[in-house]
Each structure stands twice: as C-alpha cells, then as structure tokens.
Amino acid sequence: MPRTRRSLLAGAAGLCAAAATRPLRAQEPGLFGPLGGDEFREPTAVLTVDLPQLQYPGKWNPRPGAMRELAVELRLRTRLEPVREPSVVTADSRRLFDTPFLYVAGEGNLPPLGAAAETALGRFLDLGGMIVFDAADGGADLGFEKDVTALLGRILPGAALTRVAADHVLYRSFYLVETPLGRTSTFDHVLGIHEEGRLKALLVRNDLGGALARGESGLFTWPCVPGGADQREWAFRFAVNILLYATCTDYKADRAHVETLLRNRRWR
Amino acid sequence: MERWRITAGHVPGPFGLVLVLAAVVLAIVEAARAYRKPVPGVSPRLRAALFALRCAGALALLAVALELSLSFETTSSAGPRLVVLVDDSASMGVADAESPGQKAMRRIDRVRELWRRSEPARAAWKEQGLAVQVRRFGEGSEPLTGETEATLDLAARQPASDLTRAFAELAAVDPAVDPRPLAGVIVVSDGLFDRADRGADDPLVLAGRELGVPITAVAAGAPHLVDLALTELRAGEFAFVENVVEFAADIEAHGLEGAKTEVVLRRDGQVVATEPFVAPASGQTTVRFEVAPDRVGQFVYEIEVRPVEGEASPHNNRRAFVVKVLRDKVRALHVAGRPDWDVRALRTLLGRDPNVELLSYYILRGADDADREDPFAPLSLIAFPTDELFKEQLGSFDLVILHNFDALNHQVGRYLPDIGRYVEEGGALVMIGGDMGLATGDYPAPALSAVVPVDLRVPTGLDTEAFRPTVTDAGRRHPITAWIDHSGLSNWTALPPLDSYNPAKLARHEAEIGSAVLLRHPEGGPLLTIAEPGRGRVLVLSTGASWRLGFHADLPIVDGARPYDLLWLGAIRWLLRDSAADRLTLETDRPTYLLGAPITLRAAALSPSYAPEAGVEIGWRVQPLGRAADDPGADPNAPVTILSQGTWTTDALGRASETLAGGLSVGAYEAVAQRAGGDEAAAAPQQARRVFLVQAAGRELTRLASGPGDERLKRLADATGGRFLRAADDDLPAAPPLAPDRQDRERVDSRRDIPVWSGGVAMVLLVVCLGGEVLVRRRIGLA
Structure with a gap:
C-alpha cells in the first residue's frame, strides 16, 4: 500500500506545517522574516479565468469537454488559473461579457445567430474580446468556415479573415509552435482578423477541440491523424498558446523577449 | 508782416442773418432818406448827426448780433521743407573702416564728421529758403534741436532702426500744424533696418515713394x-526628453579669417556643449549642436560664439531661446504574477499608447508547472531578469507596475527596499491587487511599506463578492477619478460592479505621505488610494477587476472613451506628473517679452485632493537665469540676484497673480513659486518654475556688414529720384534734389483777437446811439 503510506506522510507533513504556521501568524504585524516576508502564507481565493463556449441552435458542441480539458492542461502547464468547469453562454446573454474570450465550435454549418446576437458579438469584439472559431470537421467540410466568414463579415464590416503569418506571436506566446495542429493536420496555418494591433477572431480548421476532448473514461475521444500522440501534444501546445495570447496579447513580441529568444537560438 | 480782419463769432441761421441784415439796411436807408429830406427848423448838421447816430446804432447792433471781433495776425512766408533723417540705432555705433589697414571709425562718428564738413551746404539750404528740419530715427523718430541738431551728438543706442515708420510719421504731419511743404528728404544711415528687404517690393521703398519727394541717401557704413x-x-519650441534634438546657428564672419574661438550651448546659463570654431574669410558657417535633454521642463537655451578681440560688437554673438522639453516615451515596467484579463486590459491600454515604452514581465508558469513540463518542450519563456530590472535599470523607468505579483516567490523580495527608494527619489509606483501580492503579503519590506499608503504588513486576502465602489469627496475632485462625478456616474449604478477586492487597511503613516482615498469599498475600506511620499507618487488599486470597467454588456462610454481608459490614463498622467496634474502651477502669460512689456505671473494651488486651496502662502521670485545676458564676464557661480520677489496668498479659488511693470533688461529670467514652508530641495512638487526671455524689439545687431545696407539705400534713392552718397567720400549736396512743383505757403506766426461785441462797449454804443437819436428827434419834433 505505498499510496496509503505516501498519503499518511503527506498528511503528517501538512499538520506539522500548520502547527508551525500558527505561532507566526499570531505575531504582531511588522515582524518580518529574514527575507522581510512571511513564508507561511495562507492560501487565498484565486482569480480564475473562464473559457466560455458559445451555445447556439445546432451542433454547438461537437467535441464535448474540450474546454474543460484545456482548462486542466492550462492549470498544469501554466500560471493561468482557469475555472474547472468552463461555462456555456449564449450570444444574447449578458454573461457573454463576463469574459473577453469566447470559444465557438461547430461542425457542418453555423446557423444564423440572429440580429441581436450578432450585434452583441460585434460589441464583444469592439470592446476587446477575442473569439476562437474551431471547425470540428477538420478540413473535410468547409461549411463551417464559410458561415464563420459570412458572420464575421456582418459583425466586422470591412474586415476579412486572412492567414495568420508563421511569425505571428501566436506561435510563440508560450510554446514555440510551427504548425497549428489539431485532430487533423489539413491546414498549416490558421485564419484570423487582425485589427487594432490584436487578433480579434481566429478560425482554427484542424479540429482543435477534437484533439483536446477526453471522454468519461478518461481516454481521448478522437484519434489524432496522422500524427497520433505527438500531434495531440502539439495541438495542446497550440491551444495553450491561444489562451496565453488571449491573456497576454503580444507580450512575447516585446523586444526584450525577441532578443533573448534569438540570442538563445530558441526561435527561428 | 501784420494784418487784421473782422471775424464773426456767431453766425445765425440764414433766416436770422437775413432778418438782421434787412433790419440794419432798412434802418440805414430810412435814416438816409430822412437826412436828404429838408425839414423846416432842422439844420442840415442836425440831420447829419441823426443819420450818424442811426448808422452807429445799426453797426453796434450788427456787432452784438454777430459777435464780431477784430483779429490781428502776424504772418510769414513758409518755404519748402527739407528733412534730414539721421539713423540713431545701435548698428550706427559699430566701427568699420574703408580698408583693412585703416583705423576703424564708428558709423555715427563718420556721420558727425560729414555733418561738420557739410556746414557750407547746410548754410546754402537756408539761403535757398529751405526750412531744414533734422530728425533722428530708431524705433520711432523725433526732431533734433539746439546743440544736438548742430553737432549730431547722438548716442546710437536705439534697439531698432525703422525708417519705414519714420517715413510714415513724416507723411502724417498735419499741414495745419506745419504748412511747410515737404520738398526733399536726406537719409543718413547704414541702411540696416528692421524690416526685411524684399527687393522690388521692399516696403521701405514703397513708403519712400509715398512721400512724393526725392530722397537722398547717405551711406554711413564702410566696407571693412x-x-x-x-x-x-x-531650434524648435519643443524637444523630447532623452531624444536627440538639433539646434543650429548660422554664424556670419567678417574680417577674422582664421581666428579661432568656440561656440557654446548653454542651458539655463550652464554650458552643456562646446564646438570649436575657426572663422572663414567671409560669409556664413552653420554650427550644429545635438543634445538629448535629460529631464522634462522648460529651459532657456543660449548659443554663443565667444567674442574675438577687436570685434565690432559682442552683442550679436549670442541668441537665447526657450525650449519646452516634453516627455517622449514613458518607460514603464509592468510586472504581473499571472496572466489574466486584468493584465490583458492594462497591457492593451499601455501598448496602444505610442508614448509608452512598455517593458513587460509576466510570470507564465510556476515552479510546479516547470516540474511537470516536458524538459524538451520548446518554450518561448525567458529567465526573469530580476537583478537587471530591479537593481540596474530600476531608475530608468518612469513607472513601475506590480500587478498581482507574488514578489517573494520570484526572488524579488530582496529588491523591495530598492523600489521604496526609487519612489522616494521621484519614481512612480502602481500596486494592483488580485489573489497574490497584496493578498498574500508579498511586499513585506519596511522601506517599501514606508512609501505605500496601505498597510503592507498584513496579507489582505481576497474577497470575490461583487461590489460597487463609492467615490469619495477627494475622488470627485482628483484628476484620476473626477470624470466619474462629472459624468454623473458617482453612484456607480451605471458602471460595472467589481468582483475582487483586497480588504486593505490604510497604513499608520498614510497622512504623513500625503495620501488620499479616491474610491472606497462599500464597507469603507480603501479601494483606490494615492500618496506622494518623498519626491515620488504611489497608487494602490486593491482589486484585480478594474478590467471590467472596459468590458461590460452595458458599458457607458464617457466622452468617447471607456471608463477603464479614463481611469488608467488619468492615473498615469497623475503618476508621471503631467503638468495638468501638478498641485502648484506657475505660468507666465508669454515665453518671450519685448523690452519694457509688462510680465504677468499666475499661480494656482490645489490641495492633495485637488480642491482649489485658498489661503496658501506662496513665495515667489524672479531672478536672472544663469549669468546676465548683458554681462559676458559674470561669474556663473556667483549667487543669483533676486530682481523681484514677494508673497502671495491664494484667493478662494486657489489663485494668485502678479504683474511686473516691465523693468527687466534684455536677458533670460526664471520665475519660481514655492509654497511657504516647503522644502525646496526635497519636495519638488511644492515648487513651480517658469523661464522667460526679455528681448529687444528688433534684431538690430544681427547683421552688421554695410554692403547690403548700401544697396538698399541706393535702391531707395534711385526709386525716388534722389541721390546716393557715401558719408566717407561725399559731402552733403548744397542743392539737394527737391520736388519740382512745390509752392510756398503763408504761415501764421501769431494771432490776436479783440472782441468788439463783448465788454459792454458795443451795448452802450447801441443804447446811446439809438436812444440819442430818439431823444433828439423828440426834442425837434420829428418823432
């Protein structure tokens, strides 16, 4: 029963730490430790980040649990603190504006969302939000891409989805990623609308959610083709990059970072 | 000669005049008929006497009715006028010579010599009946009289030379005051006038033509x-701090080929750059200075080419100018302990501003994340250069933002005292709350605590209940948050609620560092607190949810901006001491004044909460900036002489002002206002400063070479039919060119009026004559 023994040891260590902490916490303010700090700080509430997904009439959730899995991976790999259960919002809901990030998945076609919903999405983007569209067909059907293009044409008149260049900061916001892989690897690039110095909308066409989603059994629901586990790992890395870009924007394009990366030959 | 005439003091209207004249004529005609008609018993002598009485009475009536007076005038013939205009400006005091070997002579002395030499010609002018009027001109013109007229003993110190204006003053002479017709003008000058020479359209030539008489021009200068x-x-009026700006000066050299000197650039009297200078044979050289102003403010710069021995004038060797040095790019360090929407919002705002040079370091993964990571995963992460940021480069930042940053976990604890000193020495610090940093007590350094208005000794924890802040009285006035009240949003119902709060407490020393709470949590705790410790400024925002002020379904837009932008842009302006956010301001009504013009200083005082501060005592003074412009030999380290000073007490609106009567000489000056009791060295915010220049009206001594002046004078003479002469070679002409169609006029030298109608004489005469006639007629039976 090694597992039980480790649990006991961990529990004992926790109790010791708690016992050691109490007298220090009882001290008067102003008595700082050797570093000038209190090394035994109590945990506080955490400011979490939601990864909401848009719900609409139709196939709005072709890869159930994809965002939840991404939230887990973000917590494990980065300092982001996503919520454990990402929310689901509708375009006409006031909760749309609870988070300046929105994940929109779809398969086949994206049905019309209605004028009110489109107005809300336009305001969402104008105020600084970012929408990631994920085509679950992975390149087999261009219906979703066509409808997303039309939708964006209506809510961002004059803007067009264009190829996000390979040297865009999106590919190095956390990992150095060369190709935006998903469940498939049909496309070697993503499309985006770049305005006001930021990506307002992103269209991923390699079924990113399909690579992330895990079923009740704990196993990944869909196989990644043709690269298998490696491709899935790269899909996770790209998904992490998207969220780091969403929260830090072009932070990794700052001169200090670029110079350091080039100096270390870690980025071409 | 003398003459007399009868003048009427009162002329009645036409009807009245006809009536009076008719009455007089009728009376005289009737009397004449009576005189001619023989009457028995009445002798012709008696009839004649009656007629005489009637006539005298009628005339007396006329005198009274028309208020007649006798006018006696002494007149003389007014001959044509010849005006001699002599330049009295400073350039006439410059010495030059006909050739390099000759001894230099001041131009005004050359003119004086010409005047003496031309005495016979002057006598000839009078013999010709010319009325000679000698005037000097500089900024304006005025007639010379007595000894000065005879010798032309002029000082040549006028700061400008405006012949166009002198011509205009001649043209404006009222003929009633001086009826002598202008027949000719002689201009004696070096031809270096204020107004620009524009060739064919030269306003000087046009003004000369307007006089309608020949103008003889006598050039006073010499070629060497x-x-x-x-x-x-x-030089531009503005420059940017730490950015290279160029100041260029054209230097004209004459007669100093190969002479070595240097050109210096001064700022507020202190030399900041020097360039060697070797004088060319003749002509113009450009000297350039490239400097990078090291601080923001208003400064007087001066470029001077150091005088060489034997120079005609040292006063044209330097020029001063005022430059306002602005902040170019604000260098901001943004350190965040975790990426989130609040970090994103602030980064987007700062990154969007082209005036902000943003250096960001965000902690993207923790130590436990790193342990889990595939060691071969290609990451874009770089080491957190703590020593470089918080030790070596800290002073280079205008603004440091610690955003939800767990400093102790990232070995920044040891640098916290440095951040405290950075603030003390003038830096700006922002601390933003969240679930780390303030919440976890990550800033536990006494030196940092001493400059922060909230208590950093205790972790505040994090409250995630949504709340609507309240705006304090100070917040309603302060430039960071005044927009909330001005927009009618102070009850916060139209603004998004915030959903994170670090329940901080104010530090015990908060009053000592001039703190003010601008926004509060509904339960009373400070949410947005500012302070001014030492020379720096600090802002603590005890929430990590301010991003919600920029992203909400019903977000109000205020003056075209999101509330989030207004809050943070106001905060940054205040933190960086944007002049609009200073609590003591001093302004002059202009950066440059003409000599003698009044100078107005205005100050305004605001309290720490930005309310107008009444009753504040402000000491003010005006002093020369660096060395006096007119004193090249002054010791730059000598104590500054205060030229004017006093104390203001601000009015109910926190204002005070002073107007100086304009007694300052040409030069650069500094006006300083300081709150009474403020420590000038340590508390810079308590002091305000402005610089200004006092300059002469023209640029009289800028260009001194006589060649261009000679050409201009010659053109003037040619255009008006006059002659061009040189003072060194020629005498004044005995018969100067004069207008051909001139006509002599009679001039009344004196006039005396004797009223015949007043004083009772006319009335007595009237009564005696008319009454006597009636009495006589009765006695002889004619009535």
Missing part, C-alpha cells in the same frame, strides 16, 4: 568690418 555674428537660429 571685423565681426562675428550669430545671424540665424534654428
């Missing part, structure tokens, strides 16, 4: 000049 002059200056 020894001088260095700073003729043109190219």
Whole structure:
C-alpha cells in the first residue's frame, strides 16, 4: 500500500506545517522574516479565468469537454488559473461579457445567430474580446468556415479573415509552435482578423477541440491523424498558446523577449 | 508782416442773418432818406448827426448780433521743407573702416564728421529758403534741436532702426500744424533696418515713394568690418526628453579669417556643449549642436560664439531661446504574477499608447508547472531578469507596475527596499491587487511599506463578492477619478460592479505621505488610494477587476472613451506628473517679452485632493537665469540676484497673480513659486518654475556688414529720384534734389483777437446811439 503510506506522510507533513504556521501568524504585524516576508502564507481565493463556449441552435458542441480539458492542461502547464468547469453562454446573454474570450465550435454549418446576437458579438469584439472559431470537421467540410466568414463579415464590416503569418506571436506566446495542429493536420496555418494591433477572431480548421476532448473514461475521444500522440501534444501546445495570447496579447513580441529568444537560438 | 480782419463769432441761421441784415439796411436807408429830406427848423448838421447816430446804432447792433471781433495776425512766408533723417540705432555705433589697414571709425562718428564738413551746404539750404528740419530715427523718430541738431551728438543706442515708420510719421504731419511743404528728404544711415528687404517690393521703398519727394541717401557704413555674428537660429519650441534634438546657428564672419574661438550651448546659463570654431574669410558657417535633454521642463537655451578681440560688437554673438522639453516615451515596467484579463486590459491600454515604452514581465508558469513540463518542450519563456530590472535599470523607468505579483516567490523580495527608494527619489509606483501580492503579503519590506499608503504588513486576502465602489469627496475632485462625478456616474449604478477586492487597511503613516482615498469599498475600506511620499507618487488599486470597467454588456462610454481608459490614463498622467496634474502651477502669460512689456505671473494651488486651496502662502521670485545676458564676464557661480520677489496668498479659488511693470533688461529670467514652508530641495512638487526671455524689439545687431545696407539705400534713392552718397567720400549736396512743383505757403506766426461785441462797449454804443437819436428827434419834433 505505498499510496496509503505516501498519503499518511503527506498528511503528517501538512499538520506539522500548520502547527508551525500558527505561532507566526499570531505575531504582531511588522515582524518580518529574514527575507522581510512571511513564508507561511495562507492560501487565498484565486482569480480564475473562464473559457466560455458559445451555445447556439445546432451542433454547438461537437467535441464535448474540450474546454474543460484545456482548462486542466492550462492549470498544469501554466500560471493561468482557469475555472474547472468552463461555462456555456449564449450570444444574447449578458454573461457573454463576463469574459473577453469566447470559444465557438461547430461542425457542418453555423446557423444564423440572429440580429441581436450578432450585434452583441460585434460589441464583444469592439470592446476587446477575442473569439476562437474551431471547425470540428477538420478540413473535410468547409461549411463551417464559410458561415464563420459570412458572420464575421456582418459583425466586422470591412474586415476579412486572412492567414495568420508563421511569425505571428501566436506561435510563440508560450510554446514555440510551427504548425497549428489539431485532430487533423489539413491546414498549416490558421485564419484570423487582425485589427487594432490584436487578433480579434481566429478560425482554427484542424479540429482543435477534437484533439483536446477526453471522454468519461478518461481516454481521448478522437484519434489524432496522422500524427497520433505527438500531434495531440502539439495541438495542446497550440491551444495553450491561444489562451496565453488571449491573456497576454503580444507580450512575447516585446523586444526584450525577441532578443533573448534569438540570442538563445530558441526561435527561428 | 501784420494784418487784421473782422471775424464773426456767431453766425445765425440764414433766416436770422437775413432778418438782421434787412433790419440794419432798412434802418440805414430810412435814416438816409430822412437826412436828404429838408425839414423846416432842422439844420442840415442836425440831420447829419441823426443819420450818424442811426448808422452807429445799426453797426453796434450788427456787432452784438454777430459777435464780431477784430483779429490781428502776424504772418510769414513758409518755404519748402527739407528733412534730414539721421539713423540713431545701435548698428550706427559699430566701427568699420574703408580698408583693412585703416583705423576703424564708428558709423555715427563718420556721420558727425560729414555733418561738420557739410556746414557750407547746410548754410546754402537756408539761403535757398529751405526750412531744414533734422530728425533722428530708431524705433520711432523725433526732431533734433539746439546743440544736438548742430553737432549730431547722438548716442546710437536705439534697439531698432525703422525708417519705414519714420517715413510714415513724416507723411502724417498735419499741414495745419506745419504748412511747410515737404520738398526733399536726406537719409543718413547704414541702411540696416528692421524690416526685411524684399527687393522690388521692399516696403521701405514703397513708403519712400509715398512721400512724393526725392530722397537722398547717405551711406554711413564702410566696407571693412571685423565681426562675428550669430545671424540665424534654428531650434524648435519643443524637444523630447532623452531624444536627440538639433539646434543650429548660422554664424556670419567678417574680417577674422582664421581666428579661432568656440561656440557654446548653454542651458539655463550652464554650458552643456562646446564646438570649436575657426572663422572663414567671409560669409556664413552653420554650427550644429545635438543634445538629448535629460529631464522634462522648460529651459532657456543660449548659443554663443565667444567674442574675438577687436570685434565690432559682442552683442550679436549670442541668441537665447526657450525650449519646452516634453516627455517622449514613458518607460514603464509592468510586472504581473499571472496572466489574466486584468493584465490583458492594462497591457492593451499601455501598448496602444505610442508614448509608452512598455517593458513587460509576466510570470507564465510556476515552479510546479516547470516540474511537470516536458524538459524538451520548446518554450518561448525567458529567465526573469530580476537583478537587471530591479537593481540596474530600476531608475530608468518612469513607472513601475506590480500587478498581482507574488514578489517573494520570484526572488524579488530582496529588491523591495530598492523600489521604496526609487519612489522616494521621484519614481512612480502602481500596486494592483488580485489573489497574490497584496493578498498574500508579498511586499513585506519596511522601506517599501514606508512609501505605500496601505498597510503592507498584513496579507489582505481576497474577497470575490461583487461590489460597487463609492467615490469619495477627494475622488470627485482628483484628476484620476473626477470624470466619474462629472459624468454623473458617482453612484456607480451605471458602471460595472467589481468582483475582487483586497480588504486593505490604510497604513499608520498614510497622512504623513500625503495620501488620499479616491474610491472606497462599500464597507469603507480603501479601494483606490494615492500618496506622494518623498519626491515620488504611489497608487494602490486593491482589486484585480478594474478590467471590467472596459468590458461590460452595458458599458457607458464617457466622452468617447471607456471608463477603464479614463481611469488608467488619468492615473498615469497623475503618476508621471503631467503638468495638468501638478498641485502648484506657475505660468507666465508669454515665453518671450519685448523690452519694457509688462510680465504677468499666475499661480494656482490645489490641495492633495485637488480642491482649489485658498489661503496658501506662496513665495515667489524672479531672478536672472544663469549669468546676465548683458554681462559676458559674470561669474556663473556667483549667487543669483533676486530682481523681484514677494508673497502671495491664494484667493478662494486657489489663485494668485502678479504683474511686473516691465523693468527687466534684455536677458533670460526664471520665475519660481514655492509654497511657504516647503522644502525646496526635497519636495519638488511644492515648487513651480517658469523661464522667460526679455528681448529687444528688433534684431538690430544681427547683421552688421554695410554692403547690403548700401544697396538698399541706393535702391531707395534711385526709386525716388534722389541721390546716393557715401558719408566717407561725399559731402552733403548744397542743392539737394527737391520736388519740382512745390509752392510756398503763408504761415501764421501769431494771432490776436479783440472782441468788439463783448465788454459792454458795443451795448452802450447801441443804447446811446439809438436812444440819442430818439431823444433828439423828440426834442425837434420829428418823432
């Protein structure tokens, strides 16, 4: 029963730490430790980040649990603190504006969302939000891409989805990623609308959610083709990059970072 | 000669005049008929006497009715006028010579010699009946009289030379005051006038033509000049701190080929750059200075080419100008302990501003994340250069933002005292709350605590209940948050609620560092607190949810901006001491004044909460900036002489002002206002400063070479039919060119009026004559 023994040891260590902490916490303010700090700080509430997904009439959730899995991976790999259960919002809901990030998945076609919903999405983007569209067909059907293009044409008149260049900061916001892989690897690039110095909308066409989603059994629901586990790992890395870009924007394009990366030959 | 005439003091209207004249004529005609008609018993002598009485009475009536007076005038013939205009400006005091070997002579002395030499010609002018009027001109013109007229003993110190204006003053002479017709003008000058020479359209020539008489021009200058002059200056009114700006000066050299000197650039009297200078044979050289102002403010710069021995004038060797140095790019360090929407919002705002040079370091993964990571995963992460940021480069930042940053976990704890000192020495610090940093007590350094208005000794924890802040009285006035009240949003119902709060407490020393709470949590705790410790400024925002002010379904837009932008842009302006956010301001009504013009200083005082501060005592003074412009030999380290000073007490609106009567000489000056009791060295915010220049009206001594002046004078003479002469070679002409169609006029030298109607004489005469006639007629039976 090694597992039980480790649990006991961990529990004992926790109790010791708690016992050691109490007298220090009882001290008067102003008595700082050797570093000038209190090394035994109590945990506080955490400011979490939601990864909401848009719900609409139709196939709005072709890869159930994809965002939840991404939230887990973000917590494990980065300092982001996503919520454990990402929310689901509708375009006409006031909760749309609870988070300046929105994940929109779809398969086949994206049905019309209605004028009110489109107005809300336009305001969402104008105020600084970012929408990631994920085509679950992975390149087999261009219906979703066509409808997303039309939708964006209506809510961002004059803007067009264009190829996000390979040297865009999106590919190095956390990992150095060369190709935006998903469940498939049909496309070697993503499309985006770049305005006001930021990506307002992103269209991923390699079924990113399909690579992330895990079923009740704990196993990944869909196989990644043709690269298998490696491709899935790269899909996770790209998904992490998207969220780091969403929260830090072009932070990794700052001169200090670029110079350091080039100096270390870690980025071409 | 003398003459007399009868004048009427009162002329009645036409009807009245006809009536009076008719009555007089009728009376005289009736009397004449009576005189001619023989009457028995009445002798012709008696009839004649009656007629005489009637006539005298009628005339007396006329005198009274028309208020007649006798006018006696002494007149003389007014001959044509010849005006001699002599230049009395400073350039006439410059010495030059006919050739390099000759001894230099001041131009005004050359003119004086000409005047003496031309005495016979002057006598001839009078013999010809010319009325000679000698006037000097500089900024204006005025007649010379007595000894000065006879010798032309002029000082040549006028700061400008405006012949066009002198011509205009001649043209404006009222003929009633001086009826002598202008027949000719003689101009004696070096031809270096204020107004620009525009060739064919030269306003001077046009004004000369307007006089309608020949203008004889006598050039006072000589071709050989020894001088260095700073003729043109190219400098903008604004520069940016730490950015290279160029100041260029054109230096004109005459007669100093090969002479070595140097050109210096001063800021507020202190030399900041020097360039060697070797004088060319003749002509213009451009000297350029490239400087990077090291601080923001208003400064007087001066470029001077150091005088060389024998120069005609040292006063044209330097020029001063005022430059306002602005902040170019604000260098901001943004350190965040975790990426989130609040970090994103602030980064987007700062990154969007082209005036902000943003250096960001965000902690993207923790130590436990790193342990889990595939060691071969290609990451874009770089080491957190703590020593470089918080030790070596800290002073280079205008603004440091610690955003939800767990400093102790990232070995920044040891640098916290440095951040405290950075603030003390003038830096700006922002601390933003969240679930780390303030919440976890990550800033536990006494030196940092001493400059922060909230208590950093205790972790505040994090409250995630949504709340609507309240705006304090100070917040309603303060530039960071005043927009909330001005927009009618102070009850916060139209603004998004915030959903994170670090329940901080104010530090015990908060009053000592001039703190103010601008926004509060509904339960009373400070949410947005500012302070001014030492020379720096600190802002603590005890929430990590301010991003919600920029992203909400019903977000109000205020003056075209999101509330989030207004809050943070106001905060940054205040933190960086944007002049609009200073609590003591001093302004002059202009940066540059003409000599003698009044100078107005205005101050305004605001309290720490930005309310107008009444009753504040402000000491003010005006002093020369660096060395006096007119004193090249002054010791730059000598104590500054205060030229004017006093104390203001601000009015109910926190204002005070003073107007100086304009007694300052040409030069650069500094006006300083300081709150009474403020420590000038340590508390810079308590002091305000402005610089200004006092300059002469023209640029009289900018260019001294006589050649261009001679050409201009010659053109003037040619255009008006006059002659061009040189003072060194020629005498004044005995018969100067004069207008051909002139006509002599009679001039009344004196006039005396004797009223015949007043004083009772006319009335007595009237009564005696008319009454006597009636009485006589009765006695002889004619009535």
